[in-house]
Amino acid sequence: MRIEQYVQKGSFYKAVVEDGSDIIFVVDYNGKIHYHNASVLETLGYRAKSLIGKNFFDFVRPETVNDVTRQFKQSQKRAFTENVEFQFLCKDGDFRFLEFNAINLKHKEGLDGFILDCRDIMQRKENEAELVRLQKAKEQFLANMSHEIRTPINGIVGMANLLSQNPSPVERETYLSAIKHSAENLTVIINDILDLAAIESGKLKFEKIAFNLRDLLPSLISTFTYQAREKRIHVDYQIDDSLNKILLGDPVRLNQILINLVSNAVKFTHNGSIKIHCMAERETKGICWVKIEVEDTGVGIPQEKLNTIFESFSQADASVTRKYGGTGLGLTIVKQLVELQKGSITVRSKEHVGSTFSVRIPYAIGKADETSAPKNARAMKKAGAAKLFVLLVEDNDINRLYAKSVLKNWNCYTETAENGLVAIEKIKNQEYDVVLMDIQMPVMDGYETTRAIRMMETPARNVPIVALTANATKADVEKCIAAGMNDYLPKPFSPDDLYRKLFQDLRLTPKEKVKKAAGQNKLYNLDYLRSVSGNNEDFIREMVLTFTQTIPPVLDEMKVALDGKDWERLARMAHQIKPSFTLMGLNPLRSSILFIEENSKYSTKLDELPDVVSDFVRQCRVILPELAKEAVPA
Template identity: 75%
Template sequence: MKLQAYVRKGSFYEAVVEDGSDIIFIVDFEGTIRYHNTAVFQTLGYRPKSLNGRNFFDYILPETVEELKRQFKKSQQRAYTQNIEFQFLCKDYSYRFLEFNAINLKHKEGLDGFILDCRDIAQRKENEAELVRLQKAKEQFLANISHEIRTPLNGIAGMAGLLSQSPSPEERETYLNAIKHSAENLKLIINDILDLAAIESGKLTFEKIAFNLKDFLPSLISTFMYQAREKKISLDYTIDENLNKILVGDPVRLNQILINLISNAVKFTHSGSIKVFCTAEREVKGICWVRIEVTDSGVGIPEDKLNTIFESFSQADASVTRKYGGSGLGLTIVKQLVELQKGRITVTSKVNEGSSFIVLVPYGVGKKGAMANTSPKNDQALKAVNASQLVVLLVEDNDINRLYAKSILKNWQCYTDTAENGLVAIEKIKNQAYDVVLMDIQMPVMDGYETTKAIRLMDAPMCDVPVIALTANATKADVEKCMAAGMNDYLPKPFTPDDLYRKLFIDQKISPKQKVKSKSPVVIPANQLYNLDYLRSVSGNNEEFIREMVMTFMQTIPPVLAEMKQALMDSDWPKLARQAHQIKPSFTLMGLTELRSSILFIEENSKASTKLDEIPEAVSNFIIQCEAVIPELSKEVMPGAA
């Protein structure tokens, strides 16, 4: 009853209308304000009753007044109007976005006026504007990035086509350099996208490695020298003697920061010079603050753009991307990498005078001798690890990736077997001892995770073979999944020969196992070599079918064995591989498991021109056992045969 009395008395009016958060105006059809509540003061800054008698339209953004008057006219024909947006002049002379719902008093009370229930939508409009800005930036980014990806892809495809037209040695060199340059550009763009994704997902990790700036800065600068000379600009650097010390941090990320800054400087400088200054800002309690300044005399950055150049998908101007290319992510990544290492980056610039980017990053100070030997690889280093005796199984389903990795290993004179999926890899590991397995992850039939798990369930010593993942997915979660599957380490794609060398011989210290000297082959009784259970199973124990299959085998194998002998005498390894491949399926049908392993070894190594010193003995033993098993098989189909 108390509540009902409260309603009858109208006391709720003060709580709902007068003290409510919504702004309430009562205006006549001409726009004269007859009433407004106290919420006007909190939102717009006007004291109570101070707007009474004023015209509502005098406070509307001038260029929108006529449109709002038209809305008023339409509202006079309706009992209720919703969601009309407008901008109202505040006491501080700024305009604020509001939205009203109008109740037409003519329909209820016969009065020429409206009750305007207004809400502050300034934050909503800001959010909408920001969403539009971001959407446009991302659309621009996608347009830029699709162009930037297509350009090197077109270059690679075009140059590859020209290479197939028998060019001269000079042209061939030009085309190959163009392909390499395009591939590097494509790699940089894709790395930018992947790095930004890793940073924004919080999955980027930093190493703590001992390094010295004097070891890698000269070679980094040299990579830009060709471009600088081509543009006739000077590129130089100085390293303060106080920085000739062992620093502890992530040199790869520092390298990435400098590549972005120096490449930008080269890109936007058309005359003059680029200088890189490295100094020790200060050293406190074992922490050295390294200051790196990259200064150029390039086109410069407009003052109003200095605050946006570090934003994702942003460059100083859309025309910059069209003229100079790039993903628009380089400086975003630089800023993130610097700040994630508890550093900071600043920029000063003047249009047509140049820019100066200053990076300040704290690094630990290490002791002398703390640095690992990461010197460039050479023939002596490869001989020291005995790489020519290394037996590697490369498990990779992509033809180009397989060719690339195999070519690197071939240059090191490693013995390399290949498998196009995990199932083939398992079969090979059962029949051959390997020093290391390089394992792709995404493969048909059996992927890298399942293959590694299966290897770890094998008998010793097969289960102990080191497995290194070759993966395009190198997030923290992917790495953890590799380790959980039983892999020893991982190498992210794309990788360089140096990356693979470091992973094999420095990180994992892979070396050839002590090989057991060849023994005389174990001769298995011919009647134990074959097993016709498979044929019986697939034929429903049809004796006629089994007899025909065995007779066909007995007729077709001897001529092929003769061809294999001839190919071996001629050292015609491709022909030997083809002959072995031709008869391989027949050995599965006959249950000739031991002989099938031999033919597999002959086929793979003849095809790859590996283990050529072992192939003659393998072929000889294979032919001897085949010639022994054929008479035994004849007894199966012709019991009276001698």
């Protein structure tokens, strides 16, 4: 039987062969096509029977013909061959990826030929190529991150080492400036990654706040003045009169969008200018479509790269990262932020001429009385300079030193605890205005500690608690709030960030602890004396009288010892009066005595001792007259 007769006999099922989605070829060992089904039309574009008599290998991609021919010859030795990939020429001139399973007719019918069952694997190949591309992009991203993170860290470590070598005042200023610049670069990188994570998890929320672009844009542009002046490029902006109105939206996110676009323009422009033009494109039903264009005369973007610049971990070219730095996430974040606000972003660019990014975002139109001018930060600091009593719960020595130094500048008195367990003991014995709580700590973490505090008796349970956390995702913040914290501050934070959190967001003011003691919530508690004396009033009055008469001279001695920096004497005085404070139930002040005794004895925390001693003496002098009233017979 010849192959022609085999085909005419119809030995394979019509439902599978003629009407199936797979492409079926019957070819001889030399590649001559004796049959193909109708599926070649839909997949490859050829009409029915149009390929019969032609050679199969003439349609295989030329550079792979030898490999496919070799696999044909190997298949002649087997009854069945699986998963042979090849590319077949389509009617439109493109090659399409197919994969065949071959049934050797020699074994079944004694014929020198194959039935080739071919499947279209174009989508699979495209998916594989996309996975490879994404994997390479992520590998490139990780390489970039390694470089971008290590570079500022190296700068910080290097400059810190130089600072330890007794530099001149000018050198010291230069090193400190370099450390600050490196730290800021590191913060930008981390914020980019966190922002992208928040966006992709769908947990990014937008505010609806009244703002005016005429207030927002000038201060934003001013942040780039120094960089632009260094590169001798001109940065200018224009806000059309039609936009002199109150808009309702998220000015922080708009600021973030513009910072990314203007930052890129400054980075990639070496001469010429950068122009920012803001206009009201249209208004309808109380909605203003704001259009902002950022135009530069920079290096431009190749035409073939315009479609990829908004993808994650992508820049127009790998060499861009090496030359200019950056995460490759800036434009991805911009596009996501714009589209999440139901807006759009487009780009026009020409190599060596420049680029123009156009952002369109719809904002509701507000009223003039819905916005208020921001308070002057310096005025706020002056108004809030009164001392807060702060408990800083932090296990990291450097973070403790940084936060304490910042608080000290605002005349805050700060006690520290290296873990949650120590913090709880301190809170039992002292009333604080606020607790700054680290999250990840040994012994007892921030969540456990907060829950334990909220189960205490008042007033300790009501102390404001602010989480200091390097985990600043939405889920982490929600976990802090769920544990009972009032607010959070992501690390790294600047002094201004901490100030805004304490004095503006939480509006904290120091409690009048001593005055409270004289009133309804006394700092002293005579229950212990009543217990040991069987409520003997004469005994209690005698003990109180002795205490109020013997303590003032000791306080005077402590001041003398402090002024003379006689730490041994100061420790001895604190040790001497410590038991008496326990008898009188003066637990809040007892914690100060313990601090004074411990640190005077070992000459530690000497920079804090003057404040602690002065505060202790001041409170004692207010409490003693109140306590003396207990010694007067009723």
